Amino acid sequence: MLDEIISQLKDKKSTKRRSAxxxxxxxxxxxxxxxxxxxxxxxxxDSRTWETQYQMIMALGESNFKPALSFLKSLVKHNFEATMIYVAIGDSIQRLSMQNEQDITSVFEAIKTGNDMLVSGAIRAMAMLKIVPDDDSIENIINYAIVQKKNDGINFWILAAAPGWSGQKVQEYLGYCSTSKRDEIINAVELARKNKYKKWFPL
Known part of the structure; x- marks a missing residue:
């Protein structure tokens, strides 16, 4: 079965490669x-096949194929018209670069680039992996999010990561986000307050 899927990566049709x-x-x-x-x-x-590129990048991260890390890092500076690709890059770099279960170095490296989509991807991976960083890192992430004002995408994934977090700073942040008018943000706040992780199914 695996061999069949791998061979499909060479199909002439992008839809078939994406499916693989x-x-x-x-x-x-x-x-x-x-x-x-x-x-x-x-x-x-081929910039036209960005959806296929997205899925390939995500597959590399979720397969934990660390030899892909250097190539993915090189793509950070690539000029993609379809900015969703940066989300996949940020997500996979976070997964592949972890040195321990608390390591979110790549999140802060993404923040330094000023690319919100890259940051969103790295934080999304942090949420999906249920990472509980050290207190200083949590505080720095929250401070970053607040400076971004109402960036709902970034706030959502920080909230999705927060059920395992604790401390006054976290509670203040949950209060800050609870003023949102978006249902998905409010629901994520409620889950975080109950210390309940939800299984998310991102693109």
Missing amino acids: AKKLRKLKSIDAGSYLLIALEEEIK
């Missing part, structure tokens, strides 16, 4: 990593 990447993303097979990386290096040449 989605399947590999679900399988999380590190054995497919080198084939995914080769496919992505070719796919990245």
